Amino acid sequence: MAKLLRAAVFALAGDFIAGNAVETDTILFAMKSVIVGTAGHIDHGKTSLVKALTGIDADRLEEEKRRGITIDIGFAHLNLPTPNGETFRLGFVDVPGHERFVRNMLAGVGGIDLVLLIIAADEGIKPQTREHFDICRLLAVKRGITVLTKSDSVDADTLEVVRLEVDDFLRGSFLDTSHAPLVAVSALTGVGLDELRSALTKIAAEVPARDSAALARLPIDRVFTMKGFGTVVTGTLVSGTIRKEEELEVFPAGQRLRVRGVQVYGAAAEQAIAGQRTALNLAGISTDDLARGMTLAPPNTLHSTSRLDVSLSLLPSAKPLKDRARVHFHAFTINPMRSFAWPTPRCSCREIVSSCDSFRRWLRSEED
Ligand SMILES: Nc1nc2c(ncn2[C@@H]2O[C@H](COP(=O)(O)OP(=O)(O)OP(=O)(O)O)[C@@H](O)[C@H]2O)c(=O)[nH]1
């Protein structure tokens, strides 16, 4: 984590489901879409909780099912009716808790509107609870709910002790329990799920709508071929609108393509709007030319760069970052093993952090 430098927003994805697709465009267009990410230590019950809420198993890989752990990001969704008659569409991005898969976690959690920080009541705070929480803070995630899972596996006194420990851990952060909810649940018995749904409804109502009139940008998080369809990509549309038959460009590769079909949360649609989990069936491009981390946008609208200004924050737990240190840079779904140079000035980041919390510097790709 010490050298994980990430900047700005990220993004996520949805599923392209063949057959039985209904034209639900009008309904979906009217529904506010909110992206919820999970975060937390391995085996603390993230995927089980998403399944208990949505009925969908976000672990889609055969290896995940065999090993009983999440390896890559998974997706689910839920329609949440509000007391005033509105309905929110919640898109869930479920991330792996295993420390080895933290880069997949980073690809999933960027661009989320709110986080469910999941802590198992029988284990309390563990290393990836801290690491994922730090990542959420670095990403400037503003909203969330802390969920104590597996409440059925501890007695009331233990639950209270964990609650106090978590309370202390979150103090002063965006999840400080004086203003953010902390809910104890059990995915096994269903206890606490209604309270969690209410908390989700309340927070989802506070999430500002994304700009569907802005430039369309779809950071790709999945690429695959579907029999009878061809090339499919998925992602969370971070801004703008993408319509069927539209021409797009894949950045940074520069290839043009045509949107043959659009699906939003697994249902066929005429268009996808900002904030929706989106799948696109593409013509004029093969899966070999696409990868997670690329972005789709209208032709000639974005520019590739190998240098950028950043505002850097170093976690107190991180080692000092030396002049010209090599770091991994993450943005949206970009999960590069690329390294960047840290050019000037000749000072360590400890000094930077102690003298000013957030410091502007620039990064240069070593391939530059
Ligand atoms: N008793 C009890 N067990 C649970 C509960 N939720 C999950 N589990 C069990 O805990 C184990 C891990 O659950 P997962 O949902 O896969 O945990 P995870 O956080 O998604 O794990 P990773 O994605 O690999 O980090 C499984 O054996 C679940 O059956 C719960 O509420 N109560």
Ligand SMILES: [Mg+2]
């Ligand atoms: Mg999981």
